[in-house]
Amino acid sequence: DAGVIQSPRHEVTEMGQEVTLRCKPISGHNSLFWYRQTMMRGLELLIYFNNNVPIDDSGMPEDRFSAKMPNASFSTLKIQPSEPRDSAVYFCASSLAGVGFGGYTFGSGTRLTVV
Amino acid sequence: QQQVKQSPQSLIVQKGGISIINCAYENTAFDYFPWYQQFPGKGPALLIAIRPDVSEKKEGRFTISFNKSAKQFSLHIMDSQPGDSATYFCAASKGSARQLTFGSGTQLTVLP
Numbered sequence: 368d369a370g371v372i373q374s375p376r377h378e379v380t381e382m383g384q385e386v387t388l389r390c391k392p393i394s395g396h397n398s399l400f401w402y403r404q405t406m407m408r409g410l411e412l413l414i415y416f417n418n419n420v421p422i423d424d425s426g427m428p429e430d431r432f433s434a435k436m437p438n439a440s441f442s443t444l445k446i447q448p449s450e451p452r453d454s455a456v457y458f459c460a461s462s463l464a465g466v467g468f469g470g471y472t473f474g475s476g477t478r479l480t481v482v
Numbered sequence: 483q484q485q486v487k488q489s490p491q492s493l494i495v496q497k498g499g500i501s502i503i504n505c506a507y508e509n510t511a512f513d514y515f516p517w518y519q520q521f522p523g524k525g526p527a528l529l530i531a532i533r534p535d536v537s538e539k540k541e542g543r544f545t546i547s548f549n550k551s552a553k554q555f556s557l558h559i560m561d562s563q564p565g566d567s568a569t570y571f572c573a574a575s576k577g578s579a580r581q582l583t584f585g586s587g588t589q590l591t592v593l594p
Contacts, residue, residue, distance in 0.1 A: 371525075398580065410526075410571065410584045423581070458525050464580045470516045471582060473525030 373474035392461030488585030501559040505572035512574040
C-alpha cells in the first residue's frame with residue numbers, strides 16, 4: 368500500500384488566492400482527518416469524516432476553510448481567500464474506525480506558505 | 483476533560499541513555515493510548531500503543547508504562563540513539579469513532 372498520499376508537498380501562494388490541498392486515504396480506511404501543525408499550536412484537528420460524511424468540523428478556524436470528501440478515495444481542503452496566518456503544514460490522516468482500529472496513518476503533509 | 487498533557491517539551495539525552503516522556507489525561511473513557519514519532523518533513527508515524535488492560539507494553543527499545551489509577555502513561559526509550567532524535571506525541575482515544583486527542587509533543591535530541 369502506498370500509504371496516505373497528499374498533494375502538493377509544497378504550496379506558495381499570495382494572500383487572497385484560493386488554495387486546494389488534496390488527500391488520498393488508504394484503501395479500506397473509513398475515517399479521514401485533516402490536521403494543521405504549527406510551532407505555536409502543535410497538531411490541531413480541523414475536521415474529520417467517517418464513511419465520507421463530515422462528523423466534526425469544530426476545528427475549522429473560519430468560514431474561509433472548507434473540506435469535502437466526495438468518495439472514499441479522495442478528500443480536499445480548501446482555503447479561500449488565503450491569509451499569511453494560514454501558513455502551516457497540513458496533514459491528512461486515515462484510519463479504520465471500529466474493532467479493527469490501529470491508530471492513524473498520516474500523509475507526508477503539505478507545507479503551505481501564504482505571502 | 484479532552485486534554486492530554488505531555489511533558490517535557492524538549493529533552494536532550496546522551497547516546498545510550500534512557501529517554502522518558504510523560505503524559506497525563508483526565509477523561510477516564512479513553513481506552514487507547516498510542517505514541518507517534520515524527521521526523522522533520524514527515525508526518526507522525528505510529529510507534530507503539532497500549533490499551534488500559536495492561537500496565538506495560540514493550541517493542542524493542544520502546545516501552546509504554548501505563549498507570550490507570552494515576553491516569554498517566556509514559557514512553558521509555560532504552561539505549562537511546564541519535565536516530566531516535568525526533569518529535570514524539572502521545573495521544574488518547576475513546577469510543578467507536580476513535581478520534582485521537584494529541585499531546586503537545588516532545589522534541590527529543592540524542593547526542594552522539
